[in-house]
Amino acid sequence: AGKKQFQIAAIFQTSIEEPWDGAIHQACQKVAKELNLKYEYSEGVAAADFEKVVREYSERGFDFIVGDAFLAGEEPSRRAAKDYPKIAYAFGSEFSPQAPNYSVFDNWIHEPAYLSGVIAGMMTKTNTLGIVAAIPIPEVNRLANAFKKGALSVNPRVKVKITYIGSWFDPPKAKEAAVAMIEGGADYLFAERFGVFEAAKEAKVFAFGNMADQNSLAPDVVVTSCVWDMYPLIRKSVDAIRNGSWSAKNLKDWSMMAAKGSYLASYHGFDAKLPVKVKTAVSDLTKKIMNGSFTVPVIETELVSD
Amino acid sequence: MVGLSIVRRQTLPPWAEILLPVAAIFATLIIGALPIVLAGGNLFKAYSSLVYGALGTRFNLLETLVKASPLILTGLAVSFAFRARFWNIGAEGQLFAGAIAATAVGVYGTALPSWLVIPACIVSGFIAGGLWAVLPAFLKTKLKVDDVVTTLLLNYVMIHVMGFLLYGPMQAAGSSWPRSEPIMDAAHYPILLPRSRLHLGLVIAIVMVLAIWFINARTVFGYRSKCVGVNINAAHFSGVNTDMTILKTALISGGLAGLAGVGEVCAIHYHLLMDISPGYGYTGIVIAMLGNLHPVGVALSAFFFSCISIGSQTMSRMAGIPVYIEGVI
Amino acid sequence: MMADIFSASFITGLIGATLRMSTPIILATLGEIITERAGVLNLGIEGIMLFGAASGFLATLATGNLWFGILMAALSGVLLALLMSFLAVNLGLSQHVAGLGITIFASGLAMFIYRKAVGSPVVPPTVHPFSPLAIPFLSDIPFIGESFFKQYFLTYITWALIPLVSIFLFRTRFGLRIRTMGQNPFAADTVGVNVNRTRTICLAIGGALFGVAGAFLTLAHQNMFLIDVVGGRGWIAIAMTIFGNWNPLMGSLGGLMFGFLDALQLRLQSVGIHLPIHVFLMIPYLMTIVALVGVSRKATVPAGLLKPYRREEKGG
Amino acid sequence: MVDITKRFVDVVANDKVSFSLFPNEVCALLGENGAGKTTLMNILFGYYLCDSGEIRIYGRIVRLGSPKDAIAHGISMIHQHFTLVPSQSVLENAMIGVEGGFFLDKKKARKRLLEIEKQFGLDLDPDAMAFTLTIGQQQKLEILKALYREAKILIMDEPTAVLAPIETRELFATLRTLVDNGRSVVFISHKLNEVMEISDRILVLREGKNVAERKKSETRVQELASLMVGREILESLQCSDSAAGNTVLQLKNLRVRNSKGVVALDGFSLDLREREIVGIAGVSGNGQTELSELLFGIRRPEEGSIVLDGKEVPGGSPSAMIRAGMARIPEDRISTGVCMDLSVMDNMILVDHCREPFSKLGLINGREIRSWVLDRVRDFQVKTDGVDAPVKSLSGGNLQKVILARELAGQPKIIIACQPTRGLDVGAMEYVHQAILRQKERGAGILLISDDLDEVLLLCDRVIVIYEGRIMGELCSDGIDRERIGLWMSGVA
């Protein structure tokens, strides 16, 4: 820091419409506006160009560089971080932080996913739930497993179906996967990906959004959503960098419910529709999670339909 | 026969052959200007930042060269195949095949003496890419299956093969993401200039340009491959084993694309992942055509494409123009 | 599990999904067949579909009118096809390059106008899409009613188009001219048929179908636009064109097969049959190649395909 | 047509050519290869635009911007290369462009087509696919197409080049009917006898200019030939009548199927000896093409054997044939003879490139090749801008010389010549004939497959007539009986 304006750069491998990168982008924008910082980003960065972009920002003297490093970005960003020890880096990554300046984070929203599983487990009439997910990777499996565990915790007879559509973006395919589950009896669906709500709407069943509050996409269908809010993480990081206390850490705690890094979105119209019993169960559990008396298990193995 | 008689006596003067690609480039720059203006950008600033981004600094220039290496190789791969009328749209898949093979050697070939690792990566990548191209060539020659479609479809097959490997046997221990173990250090391409990413791949690409030039101009095989491309009936009739010529052409073409994949693994990523190529194989087609199917032309047009690609990233940052315009240009 | 698979609902559901998922592929295949019959390989298909998906969606988003969206998708498909025609027919550039160029151009442009129009909000905007249309009486037939007669209007149109395109190609004056110039443009020219103009028209018809195929994804099958909505369906249509031996009926059958395998794969997962997903996703491509081996012997490749046509005049 | 001038990039194809055509006449257009006949007619057909000059039809100046305009004025042209769509039926081929309403009304079209067929005595099955037609039938279809468009003026570019004598006679009968029905015909041919037979008036072009116009009654073949070429032509071939030697090619009991799976040759046997020219005569489409493909090594026999120079060779291998010392002059120069986009040099070396000294260890020796090709070009008097010029810039005659130069280079023991003078002018024809005879003198055994009976009779020591893939009979040159051959060719034993 100093007199110079503080600068944040973000590097995304996909476009910012992708929810994961979108969450980072939104948070950076918000923090930049709030604290009057300079913010620049590069989206759709190809794997082969990742290192170039990291180095370009580093060279230009940005103070804080964030982004998603999964796969292609891991090595390049870590190599660059070694060369610029004065700059703070925080990347979404499945690996550990790298001293002294490279922290990692991830979407730790298994807690709200567990909560939505609880709602689904209590509400289902068919005892069949569905999950439409992208690709079996830890970030995705974690949520799917938490949703299932949550449902089973309140309703042991529940059966959970899951379909991996095999890509990040294919709403028509996600929809077809959802249709198949609905025809198989599922009445509450966890929509890890875009595309599920349309099927739910047509069949008049219910769904849970993921990553952002997606109620507006289908207000009659979306009970609630598991929101990942990167704001606390970015904000706290900027503060730490400014007061010189930045160090390489796993920043996952700042994505947890306790830090308001994730939460269950508002029920919107469903506030009136959900039985009080269900709402109390959720709020009780929320309290326990927040104060640490209950820990949602993290299971990252691939899920198979019951 | 009738088609031939139409174009029969028509030869373009040589200046037109050179001018045509240049005109095409200008046309694209002008067409590209349209959305820039629409997006509210300053045209002059945009293009000057493009040039600056591609060539303006040592860093940028070297990055442009880094990107040019795979593009030269895929461009060569396509041009060599097209010259023999083997419509290889499958350089992308062949690139993946080469990358997979290089990774396999780089990760599991620990028993090899270290000086042999890089050559082993290169050779296996070449062969893997080549075989992946020989398959459609075989279908074309023996079963008369259209090569445009098979090569295109095999790209998708290869993507899924890679998906299968990266979620299965080749997945790095401890990771659930589709990535392989890193390759060993001995498999890393040497860096040509300190503090840069410029690597052996560029040398390989340039050697290949010269090699293909030599093959085309001076060898029996290059001559046969040209004849097969111009008139396969006449070549067959004259005793040229046309099937064999096409198969060999495919092997070399796919091998070149495979080398591009080796370079991406051994010099850029150091492990295998799904997004190893941002469409280098497809860009190779455009590069080959723009380069008039001549190896030197291919090298130049690959460099040009690399400039555009690298430069437009800078352009979008500096002139405030969305990065998707890169695709437009 | 096995009981699940042979249940009536699994099968009717599977058929219904097959029809939905094959609709855009069939539409695009029909368009490509017309274009290739006239002697032009349009590799711009993937980009044109994406652009149709975007423009149709945006038009509907702006006006709330779905049919207006479809119209805009068709129109923008036509415009891009005209650009293709200018490059590949009038200028006689390589059809490969022109087509791939159009795909790159159109994909970039689609994303560009989408951003211009809606920015990049956290939750993408949606429209109220077409809903499935149950045909009275027919949809009440047990089993088949549920799968065949509760489809999107565009799906019915697509199915109607299959025989219509066949009739168009094989029973009309225009169709005869198209087939002639695909086989032998010189022959067409010498009987007074304007080769380049007819090719342009065919490209435009194809472009309109591509645009609508794209819009089907964003306005019927889904209600939002995302970057990858088309996801390679255009390339599949190209394969199906050849698979079907440039015959609308056979090509559509191929599209149907593709839709079927994809639908089956998704459904097997949801009943817990766990196949290695990548092996499964490979199957349609491999099957197409195998099928190509089968049909290739009698394939009637339009002899004029890939060849720009000029009288000697212009070249000299 | 008055003062028509047409320039291509580097040649003036027509230089102030004038041409007129009257009703009820057949006017022949004569000239060497490249004299500008086709160009002139393409201008009349609206396919090319002329640089200067004017076209009047029935006295009115017209502008013919495209074939469509020409067709509207009643002009139809039958090109040297037919413009049919193989995968469509006769009817469809005939109706393209003048289909009538939006839907194809095949019933009405068929009726009209049959009427025309009856009127002009052309019989073709409207439902036959074009690819099943013989060359003669294809030509009938082309004429039908023109008549279907109500053509008043019919331009025929070398229509007889691909026809057998019987077919030619049929064509001439048709042309007579046309002319008697008020049509006019422009007839381009290199065969002077035919020109004398069919035409009323003859126009000679040389190097793009008018040189002469003659009424048929006022001229003779010799005069026409010298007008065309600008010198005397002496088609009096001399050849020392040496006795034939050992057998070099033996075909035994061959049975061959064509690409459609139909038996094209059956029980075919033949002996060819050194210093001998054996001719295969027959109406085209009776197995000649398959025979040549078999001998070229691109088709395999189903039964029977091929013995080359004492050794049996398997079918289906062009290189085996070449190794055994066979030279091949293909029927279709453009599609199987040369690579049109490659240079004269590249084409010349196509067969021998892998032989020393032209290549060693897989490397091409450019210098050796160039000097060798230069020699060949000189020996064979190929007219070209240099050995690096693409062969597509050569005239038909010179193209054929390139092939001859290439094939005859290795002093072959056996030469298979298919339609070696098809489409060539008298000068070039004379040259080719002499080249063949020289090879015979040298000791080669030559199989001449030709539709041109005159050519066969002129050159051959023995003539074999085939009909539907079988040998109808064989005659020696001293016992030639045209009548018998004609009967054999039409299948009458």
Ligand SMILES: Nc1ncnc2c1ncn2[C@@H]1O[C@H](COP(=O)(O)OP(=O)(O)OP(=O)(O)O)[C@@H](O)[C@H]1O
């Ligand atoms: N499209 C073209 N471009 C350039 N030159 C041409 C073209 N067409 C014809 N020529 C040239 O014009 C001249 C006349 O050609 P044309 O085809 O009219 O001759 P022709 O009298 O019909 O010969 P042939 O007897 O071989 O058919 C030749 O020198 C030829 O090379």
Ligand SMILES: Nc1ncnc2c1ncn2[C@@H]1O[C@H](COP(=O)(O)OP(=O)(O)OP(=O)(O)O)[C@@H](O)[C@H]1O
């Ligand atoms: N009837 C045919 N139709 C199509 N292709 C054929 C036919 N006969 C042979 N071929 C193919 O043509 C190619 C050339 O055949 P050819 O027999 O001349 O080669 P070869 O003599 O066996 O080998 P080399 O070139 O080493 O001398 C072969 O690959 C063969 O498969």
Ligand SMILES: [Mg+2]
């Ligand atoms: Mg051979």
Ligand SMILES: [Mg+2]
């Ligand atoms: Mg001519």
